[in-house]
Amino acid sequence: GCGSSEETAGERGSAVSAERCEQNEAAGKITYMSGYYWQASASIMEAIAADRLGYFNDLCLDVELQPGSGDVSQNAKLIAAGKVQVGPLSEQDIMTSNASGLKVLGVSSYSNAGLDVLMTGTSITDLKQLEGKTLGHKGWVPVGVQAMLAEAGVDMSKVKQVKVGYDPGILPRGQVDALVGFVSNEPNQLKEAGEEVTVWEPTDFDVPGSLGAYSVNPAWAKKHPGAVQDFLRAVFKAYTYCAASDHVEECIGYQHDLAGAESDEKHETAIWRTEVEVAADHPLPGKFGSVDPDNVAALAEVVTTYAGQKVTPEDAASWFDTSYAEAVVDDADKVIWPAR
Amino acid sequence: MGSATIEMHGVRRLYEQADLVDLIALDDIDLTIEPGTFVSIIGPSGCGKSTLLRLISGQESADAGRITVCGLTPKEAAEAKAFGFVPQSPALLPWLSVLGNVTLPHKVNRRSDRGRPDLEALLREVGLGESLHKLPAELSGGMKQRTAIVRAFGLRPDVLLLDEPFGALDEFTREALQEQLLELWEQTRATVVFVTHSISEAVRLSDKVVVMAPRPGRITDVIDIDLPRPRHQEIITSPEFHAYELKLRDSLRDAFSHGEVAS
Amino acid sequence: MGSATIEMHGVRRLYEQADLVDLIALDDIDLTIEPGTFVSIIGPSGCGKSTLLRLISGQESADAGRITVCGLTPKEAAEAKAFGFVPQSPALLPWLSVLGNVTLPHKVNRRSDRGRPDLEALLREVGLGESLHKLPAELSGGMKQRTAIVRAFGLRPDVLLLDEPFGALDEFTREALQEQLLELWEQTRATVVFVTHSISEAVRLSDKVVVMAPRPGRITDVIDIDLPRPRHQEIITSPEFHAYELKLRDSLRDAFSHGEVAS
Amino acid sequence: MSLQPGAPAGTQPAPPRRTHLLVPTPEQLAARRLRRRTRLLRPAYWLPFVLLLVVLAIGWGIGARQMPYLFVPLGEIAGVLSEDPAYFLQNTLVTLGEALVGLGIGFVAAFALAVVVSEVAVVRRAVMPFAVVLSVTPLVAIAPLLVVALGFGMAPKVVLTALVCFFPILINVATGLRAVPGPVLEVYRTVAASRLEVLRYLRVPASLPYVFASLRIVFPLSMIGAVVAELAAAGSADGLGSVIQVASSQNRLATVWAAIFVLAALGSLLFWFVTLAERRVLHWHQP
Amino acid sequence: MSLQPGAPAGTQPAPPRRTHLLVPTPEQLAARRLRRRTRLLRPAYWLPFVLLLVVLAIGWGIGARQMPYLFVPLGEIAGVLSEDPAYFLQNTLVTLGEALVGLGIGFVAAFALAVVVSEVAVVRRAVMPFAVVLSVTPLVAIAPLLVVALGFGMAPKVVLTALVCFFPILINVATGLRAVPGPVLEVYRTVAASRLEVLRYLRVPASLPYVFASLRIVFPLSMIGAVVAELAAAGSADGLGSVIQVASSQNRLATVWAAIFVLAALGSLLFWFVTLAERRVLHWHQP
Numbered sequence A: 001g002c003g004s005s006e007e008t009a010g011e012r013g014s015a016v017s018a019e020r021c022e023q024n025e026a027a028g029k030i031t032y033m034s035g036y037y038w039q040a041s042a043s044i045m046e047a048i049a050a051d052r053l054g055y056f057n058d059l060c061l062d063v064e065l066q067p068g069s070g071d072v073s074q075n076a077k078l079i080a081a082g083k084v085q086v087g088p089l090s091e092q093d094i095m096t097s098n099a100s101g102l103k104v105l106g107v108s109s110y111s112n113a114g115l116d117v118l119m120t121g122t123s124i125t126d127l128k129q130l131e132g133k134t135l136g137h138k139g140w141v142p143v144g145v146q147a148m149l150a151e152a153g154v155d156m157s158k159v160k161q162v163k164v165g166y167d168p169g170i171l172p173r174g175q176v177d178a179l180v181g182f183v184s185n186e187p188n189q190l191k192e193a194g195e196e197v198t199v200w201e202p203t204d205f206d207v208p209g210s211l212g213a214y215s216v217n218p219a220w221a222k223k224h225p226g227a228v229q230d231f232l233r234a235v236f237k238a239y240t241y242c243a244a245s246d247h248v249e250e251c252i253g254y255q256h257d258l259a260g261a262e263s264d265e266k267h268e269t270a271i272w273r274t275e276v277e278v279a280a281d282h283p284l285p286g287k288f289g290s291v292d293p294d295n296v297a298a299l300a301e302v303v304t305t306y307a308g309q310k311v312t313p314e315d316a317a318s319w320f321d322t323s324y325a326e327a328v329v330d331d332a333d334k335v336i337w338p339a340r
Numbered sequence B, C: 001m002g003s004a005t006i007e008m009h010g011v012r013r014l015y016e017q018a019d020l021v022d023l024i025a026l027d028d029i030d031l032t033i034e035p036g037t038f039v040s041i042i043g044p045s046g047c048g049k050s051t052l053l054r055l056i057s058g059q060e061s062a063d064a065g066r067i068t069v070c071g072l073t074p075k076e077a078a079e080a081k082a083f084g085f086v087p088q089s090p091a092l093l094p095w096l097s098v099l100g101n102v103t104l105p106h107k108v109n110r111r112s113d114r115g116r117p118d119l120e121a122l123l124r125e126v127g128l129g130e131s132l133h134k135l136p137a138e139l140s141g142g143m144k145q146r147t148a149i150v151r152a153f154g155l156r157p158d159v160l161l162l163d164e165p166f167g168a169l170d171e172f173t174r175e176a177l178q179e180q181l182l183e184l185w186e187q188t189r190a191t192v193v194f195v196t197h198s199i200s201e202a203v204r205l206s207d208k209v210v211v212m213a214p215r216p217g218r219i220t221d222v223i224d225i226d227l228p229r230p231r232h233q234e235i236i237t238s239p240e241f242h243a244y245e246l247k248l249r250d251s252l253r254d255a256f257s258h259g260e261v262a263s
Numbered sequence D, E: 001m002s003l004q005p006g007a008p009a010g011t012q013p014a015p016p017r018r019t020h021l022l023v024p025t026p027e028q029l030a031a032r033r034l035r036r037r038t039r040l041l042r043p044a045y046w047l048p049f050v051l052l053l054v055v056l057a058i059g060w061g062i063g064a065r066q067m068p069y070l071f072v073p074l075g076e077i078a079g080v081l082s083e084d085p086a087y088f089l090q091n092t093l094v095t096l097g098e099a100l101v102g103l104g105i106g107f108v109a110a111f112a113l114a115v116v117v118s119e120v121a122v123v124r125r126a127v128m129p130f131a132v133v134l135s136v137t138p139l140v141a142i143a144p145l146l147v148v149a150l151g152f153g154m155a156p157k158v159v160l161t162a163l164v165c166f167f168p169i170l171i172n173v174a175t176g177l178r179a180v181p182g183p184v185l186e187v188y189r190t191v192a193a194s195r196l197e198v199l200r201y202l203r204v205p206a207s208l209p210y211v212f213a214s215l216r217i218v219f220p221l222s223m224i225g226a227v228v229a230e231l232a233a234a235g236s237a238d239g240l241g242s243v244i245q246v247a248s249s250q251n252r253l254a255t256v257w258a259a260i261f262v263l264a265a266l267g268s269l270l271f272w273f274v275t276l277a278e279r280r281v282l283h284w285h286q287p
């Protein structure tokens, strides 16, 4: 390295050798697009923090942050088209995208627990009670939730499905009986509004998922493997930093600067804390930040069953490459910093 | 009610212009039109001929003076459906046939004391028998204007007002329509007020010609035409006719130079 | 080039109708117009007067026969900028001033062998001196038509074509414009072809009147008018004038009855 | 009648002398008839269109190869359409239904308001500024809120479509009701026609050409309104807008393009249908 | 000149006798002037509008109480606006910028095509059917694809706005270029004016009223286009469309309504601006 320590970040190339610095610079401008605006979610929050803490700069990475619209398929298209080099895509989304011809490569994740959940009124004590009732979703029901409902023995043909907007208030108002959401978002909103709901998590039904997964454009990754590694190095370090209770407020501050005055700090803090907690409760079997091959195989089956796209475990394995993440984390699950 | 007297005393009509000054469109008009007579009004453009018709038919009110039609105010006379009006353009409704155009005014003019005349016969009489069900777009200019005349006559009005009805027609069509107008009038003997630009037309048709001058709009002369009726087309080659034309021309020239009129 | 002879021999013009039958708009037209003469064309509506003008100016081609203007084909003559045209409506561009309207044709008509006349002087001569910079919307009908005439005269054309230029004007304005037209013509001595509906207008203006009849459009009579020039307004009250009017009227009546014309 | 002119050429049954007409021989006539009938079949008419079509199709093909995440080979799109036409038909009918019901409601409301507005100055002064504001408001942004207010099913889509169609109809009809020429009004005012009679016999018929002009705009617009509502606000997963949304979320681009093509074709059809209906109804009107 | 008519009334400097005019006394004149100047201030003009405004505001208030998840008290909306006006101003400028650039591009393209189409029949027959198809295509559905093709930043928004504005301008201008009266064309054809001259001196000026008619439509439409693009397409989080999207996802209804109100106000302003510009530029034109 260039002899700089962890504490004195901020000088260009301070955490990387001159040679590697040159290589990273050769990778050019790296466009990162978030999953959903500047929400304080895993895979967004730490990218913002890495930028603001100067980690990208320390590694000679020229990263430009772009907010995504929340449309997963569009994010996948942008990565496949090379308009975006790095972005969050859940492992199941990586599979469905590749299955429909969009080449994206999964490179990391924080946990096998999914964030997609189902919320119901407290009167629902068994998911089977949803038969004959109305279920609201934002365009489609995520495969994880579908798998959970199937595990619970629900006959989906007996559930009326409707597309709804962003307002979770329709659940307590009784316009729908069940509502698809994110574990970190809607339940917190409803709690804050003083509404009691039951949250059903697919993880509790042993349905595989993923949390905070990153994907990259495969052609670009092949050309610049060092840049992929160092990008992950920076965001992993930032994740660890922001996950520490002492730093949450600071990191939310960075997020708030980008999201603007209208962003609700309290709510964003709740999102971040929830997701970090889920990840901590369901750690990966392998190294921190890697991709679990067993999880991928299990997800391939779920996708084949519920997304209507045939994905063999072999295909699925070829769409992930865990070597980038494994190269930047040591055996004690500590991010290697500075780069060797 | 029968045919009707029109009386105007000291009538004045003002229009406020864009510069806030009042334009005197008509000033100090005194005119009595006997029942059943055919009166033409002639004068340069802008002398207030159309304004005069609008005052008689109650579409506008005078700013000074008094107007009566059969002893009623113009508005009352219009309510009593005393008027028929033929404008310069035929003003037919393009979506109605000739017959439809002629009968529509009756739908809005149900007056108890007179039945509806046989409009088809009237149309046939003016040579439109084969065009009853044609649309205006399929008619020549003269045919349209004949339809407009029958539309007004069909109302059997006490007062028939015509505002340059033949202005857009060529000379021969015009003469033919003048003849038909006279024949229809001789059947009904309504009181007719006929606005025209043409000297020979005024002489041919009228019992009396009112000459007007502009700025302000006023009556400068009233000339009686003592030619025998019925007046057929040949009359216009007669020396008496020519003499009346010359007399009217002189009177009109005065009106023009007095008014320093725009062309 | 100077003033120009127009010759037509056996000219015929057909229009295919909606029912696929050919309408003979003009048939067997033989006509020679001497250079510098003023020729009027009169006839019932639809007898092909406008078609004749369009053929002479090369806007349409004859289906049979031969037309020459100064020995050239009409298209060549138009390319050589031989024509000036005054339509029935003044056809001014509403966004240009009087002066702008009169000068625009020169921009598209740069002919080397004649300079641009003093258009402002010409406009002043016809009484538009104070209106040079007015827009058409601010002008009366007569003023607009005078602008259209100056626009054509300003081109110093060899052949001036006028298609019922005064049809929309009242009698007195019309007479005043006739006078101005004659004066301008006497200055330039262009060959003039003047289409009209009015008998007295044709007699007043022309050296020669061509009478046409419709169905098919054809020439039925050519009458020479041997009245002295300059002809001022008083001439129309003279007995000679009246005699010519009657003669032309008779000739026209024949054209009307022959043609069984629509009105 | 001493000098009664006859009817114009071609309108009398058989005038005695018709030398002004050059009746073609039966062979000529047949040739002319054929020429006219086959006018639209002549290459000069359809060739430019077909050529551009081919150029665009080739361009599309190249695009599909260059940007496979954006364009899809036309064959694939056709394949999707022909594989399950019932699916597309059913969803098309849903969207069409929403569009037409919304258009109907919007039309009745706009026409009624146009009549009131053109008759009562007070209402005009009150309403028209708001109508302008409504026309410039991006209704897409309101669509999600409408769902919340009106629940699922057709209601929010119909309301959005009605709102989208409202303004063009209002403006056109209000203009059309004023399109009665002054002299005609004078004629009927001299026989003391009531306001209602003037409205019924003069103003409403005179407004028909304007009504059709507005229909030519709002018929396709209503489809767009319904799709926007489905995209932004959807309730049930029916309709072409929902098809696009779901397929696009699953990266089934061929289905997305198939739905867009169906929409464009349907919109063109509606446009052409109004044009045809106008020619029928307004045979008296020559623009 | 023996009989030279003078100029019409009111246009000569000071005709000798003006008894046809009744010049009011200075007091009368002052009163009339005041009356005319204050015309728009008279209650008959603004009262109906204000009354309806009040009624709507009250209705809104009731709605806000009945459906709090849909309407927000106006006070709250005003609060949001006044709290951080810079935020709204900046986002408004972004959307306005996208809208105007897109409009500019769409205008130039549509005008150029209209000229070509009106001059060359072959191009007309080839292009017009596709223009109709384009006009009936729901571009919203294509917006996400445009982002993929064009990347982030203004490009996809500008292109979408240009596409939205394209058709109304094309149709209007193509009509306008044909609006030269026949007799005028005849006059200039008899002096053998070239096609280019006819285009430049006759057709283009004659089309101006139609150009303005289309601008009255597309100025507000361009704002809607930009917002739709922002709503449907990812990219930067700027612009009022993004404000609506983000706020709506966070259930900050007051901000959503504030942004919609800003959009409606801005659209009305653009509409009014075009109307004003038209009155200036087309002083020669009386519709």
Ligand SMILES: Nc1ncnc2c1ncn2[C@@H]1O[C@H](COP(=O)(O)OP(=O)(O)OP(=O)(O)O)[C@@H](O)[C@H]1O
Pocket (backbone or CB within 6 Å): B015, B016, B023, B025, B044, B045, B046, B047, B048, B049, B050, B051, B052, B217
């Ligand atoms: N509604 C109006 N507002 C203002 N001025 C008017 C109005 N109607 C007519 N005038 C003016 O009143 C005068 C008389 O107009 P009017 O139409 O009666 O003349 P006219 O004799 O019928 O002319 P023309 O022969 O051209 O029809 C003209 O100067 C005209 O400009």
Ligand SMILES: Nc1ncnc2c1ncn2[C@@H]1O[C@H](COP(=O)(O)OP(=O)(O)OP(=O)(O)O)[C@@H](O)[C@H]1O
Pocket (backbone or CB within 6 Å): C015, C016, C023, C025, C044, C045, C046, C047, C048, C049, C050, C051, C052, C217
């Ligand atoms: N472009 C055309 N297509 C078909 N028929 C035409 C065309 N132009 C003129 N005609 C027909 O040719 C005949 C002569 O028309 P033209 O306009 O020359 O008559 P005109 O003497 O000028 O009549 P008017 O006095 O009414 O102007 C008419 O029967 C007319 O219907």
Ligand SMILES: [Mg+2]
Pocket (backbone or CB within 6 Å): B049, B050, B051, B163
């Ligand atoms: Mg008048």
Ligand SMILES: [Mg+2]
Pocket (backbone or CB within 6 Å): C049, C050, C051, C163
């Ligand atoms: Mg003609």
